[in-house]
Amino acid sequence: MSFKDIIKQYEDFNIKDHFSKVTLEDVDKSLKKDKLSENDLLNLLSPVAAERIEEMAQLSHKKTVQYFGRTISLYIPLYISNYCSNGCTYCGFHAESKMKRSKLSLAEIEEQAIIISKTGIKHILFLTGESEKATPISYLVEVVKLLKKYFPSISIEIFPMSVEDYSTLKEAGVDGLTVYQEVYDREIYKVVHPYGRKRDYDFRIETPERGAEAGFRLVNIGALFGLGDIASEAFYTAIHAKYLDDKYPNTEIAVSLPRINSAENEFEQEYRLDDQTFVQYLTAFRLFLPRVGINISTRENAEFRDNVLPLGVTRYSAGSKTEVGGYGEQDDDNVPQFDISDTRSVDETVKMIEEKGFQVVKKDWELINE
């Protein structure tokens, strides 16, 4: 049994039909509950629940403070390679793009690590394009060993792997895995992933489970909003997180709600997640998943990030660059994966969070090894 089997049970589920029957009373009932069922989640994701957005925000804020305290943990991403063998139609790094490819040497990574570590943030997320050839596991292990000198907590966002390979990286010092399904709708998934290993939907959807089984402490999932029907994608993301949270009590689960940034690859967006609905979904996630971490990246602009801070968010990226080796002085032709909307520095972000009355966590833990 894996989430692949769970989501199959929803093949004939029509969320729009379901929403047409949800009333405001249903939403109010769900809001009074301490433990929300899947049905309550659907009530809160439904269009009528938009009328209760302020109530949802208040409850979400309360619940987040109850479970996480007034803290926001910061992480910083480092792109180390943009070689990619997939054809994701929405991504600037896709295999057929004529962009200049690069991959950092260990020396270059160390330079970047030094710059980043000066910000005081001790959680790093390093990313590659999905190319096993350009960034084989032997290289990744070396990267981890190197980063370990500067960062007690290392997360990865790389090509999906087997449990064995994840275990190897865990041994080397990785403690977190970020892997997005991108889109839970099987049909759309096929269309936007025309070739490459990523085309295998089932392998992708079971990746978070393999990560948890390898023993990562943190597994972060998400859908890229803009690819499929937004309500369905939100629903599947939430039940996926719930499934993982229930099945792997030793793993911390987190979700992200990345929205397609239209500057990427001129992707024609049929679906769009507007700010109001974003807030509704974010707070619905919190009420349905009180213990799950929620990430907001610098894809979102500074003003919006400031506003959603008290609504249920627990992790922020800060001072991000999405070009390979983007920290420090740059060449002009270095292409970012997506455009950063919140371009503030780490210090500016920290200042904002503290002004909002939250404590910034730049370092959450350090594993003590013999």
Next chain:
Amino acid sequence: MKIVVNGKVENTDQDTILNYILEKNLEPKTVIVEYNFKIVKKDTWNNVKIKDGDNLEILNFVGGG
């Protein structure tokens, strides 16, 4: 000959488990017998010969929560 039954040493002249059970006025279908720490099936009780020094554990079901 001397045998141990339910932890106590006793003398018996009975040659098989079945005869021993019957001698004690026990209803065979209500008891379970371990012979030298191995359960013996009821239908073989007649064939299991008791020897000097054997250990018998005779159990039955009682009330319990």
Next chain:
Amino acid sequence: MDILKIGNKEFSNRLLTGTGKFSSKKLITEMLKASGSEMITVALRRVDFAAGNENIIEYIPKNVVLLPNTSGARTAEEAVRIARIAREAGCGDFIKIEIITDTKYLMPDNEETLKATKILVSEGFHVLPYVMPDLTYSYKLVEAGAAAVMPLGSPIGSNRGIRLKEVIQILIDNIDIPVIVDAGIGRPSQAAEAMEMGADAVLVNTAISAAEDPVAMGKAFSLAVQSGRMAYLAKLAEESKTANASSPLTGFLRE
């Protein structure tokens, strides 16, 4: 139909009973009839030659599933031995593991219980371990293949009700196999409380057998269990928690 599945058997009645401490064995038959309980515990003991032997099994109708317990066991090894004997005696594959070394409160030894569970599951038993409510141990029991977990509500025979409520609630919320509250339930209202919390079943022995009228008390418990279960399924109305809006958090969306 609201069916409870334990091991390979399905139950429509969620009251499990026990055969201990009845003043007359005939009452067991009547109590089972009155309560509709479909599973009952029995214990194994050395035959008392002086008292003669009366077969308790005879008093239990064939349609009621026997749940032999390993009471008296102090180690995993002893529990395993008792379980094997019980099966050999024709009691079926269900076994309640009860391993107790603490003679003061009769609290179960979770560590030995986990060991015994692993062995007995590998031998094809449907194992129902009686445990101190502990989430981590319960996860391990699930992983070991237990058919249910049976946390105690309060010490055996104490009739103090669900004193370990908070932890038991956590088990109910997180454990995928049936959670059966065993021990400590002294009144039908406490059985109903356990069921309202979402327990899959309760096991009640002394509170029934030691009642002045065990047959009527068996029925009273059965009704309480049904009532609590129904309330759980009907989803209790939550106590109202009004959001005391201090300053609006979503004002920015309307600007």
